[in-house]
Amino acid sequence: MKVFIFVNTEWGAEKDVFHKLQKIPEIKECFMLYGQFDIIITLEVQNRAEISKFRNEKIRTISGIHSTMTMETLGK
Numbered sequence: 305m306k307v308f309i310f311v312n313t314e315w316g317a318e319k320d321v322f323h324k325l326q327k328i329p330e331i332k333e334c335f336m337l338y339g340q341f342d343i344i345i346t347l348e349v350q351n352r353a354e355i356s357k358f359r360n361e362k363i364r365t366i367s368g369i370h371s372t373m374t375m376e377t378l379g380k
Contacts, residue, residue, distance in 0.1 A: 306377045308375045310372065311363070314369075321368045322342075322343055
């Protein structure tokens with residue numbers, strides 16, 4: 305399943321967080337945004353357990369991330 309994770313960073317940390325996210329091999333796409341969120345990433349996983357593990361171990365451990373919102377897709 306395809307997953308979108310929206311990321312809010314601490315003020316001024318957008319570029320640093322963006323560059324750190326780009327180095328994570330599981331991330332398929334990574335874009336900086338204007339609006340409610342600072343960054344959006346996409347990844348492919350097999351199940352919800354993989355989403356939680358990835359988010360908790362690879363995303364939320366990055367310094368400068370304030371919060372995340374995860375959206376999983378339904379179907380193809």
